[in-house]
Amino acid sequence: KNQVEQSPQSLIILEGKNCTLQCNYTVSPFSNLRWYKQDTGRGPVSLTIMTFSENTKSNGRYTATLDADTKQSSLHITASQLSDSASYICVVADRGSTLGRLYFGRGTQLTVWP
């Protein structure tokens, strides 16, 4: 069964600190992995997209890693800001469907305190 699991479910950190969010997936055949940020009451917004050939991808203070062999990804946030408070969702696209079906994790709820 195609699944995307994220950990931790929630995380609280102090402003200026770093954190790392985890994602494990079983989606097959694998196409690409995406990280989205979802602010409260808003739709998800894309942070990074990676294929199996990419190990690391950065977008400002966000750095995603991918290990396609172990089917694991992480999102590292550096020097956190209050505006980083949001849900971070790991999404995996499969290669076998007409749509390029996206499988969503449940998200990690990050809260940054001043």
Place this chain on the structure above:
Amino acid sequence: NAGVTQTPKFQVLKTGQSMTLQCAQDMNHEYMSWYRQDPGMGLRLIHYSVGAGITDQGEVPNGYNVSRSTTEDFPLRLLSAAPSQTSVYFCASSYGRTTRMNTEAFFGQGTRLTVV
């Protein structure tokens, strides 16, 4: 540039009522999808369309109907609302299949639906 626009933002329905959630995009995207987001669960695909006149079912299609008469619009119809359909609904669009690396999926701001 409006992107993906959903209306309404909030809606309360009584059990058995019908309604249409509207979704419009101005990016000339061929692919459009509807998802629902429930507490403690990832987004789940309801229906999708790969072009005008072409629709297909996703993971949780029961109780919902869609049509795609134009490239811009992809409305979602609830035929007879049930409390189990209380959820936040998101419409998404992309230029092509999301198996392509440079294909971003853009999401609307969501419609929060409560069925009582």
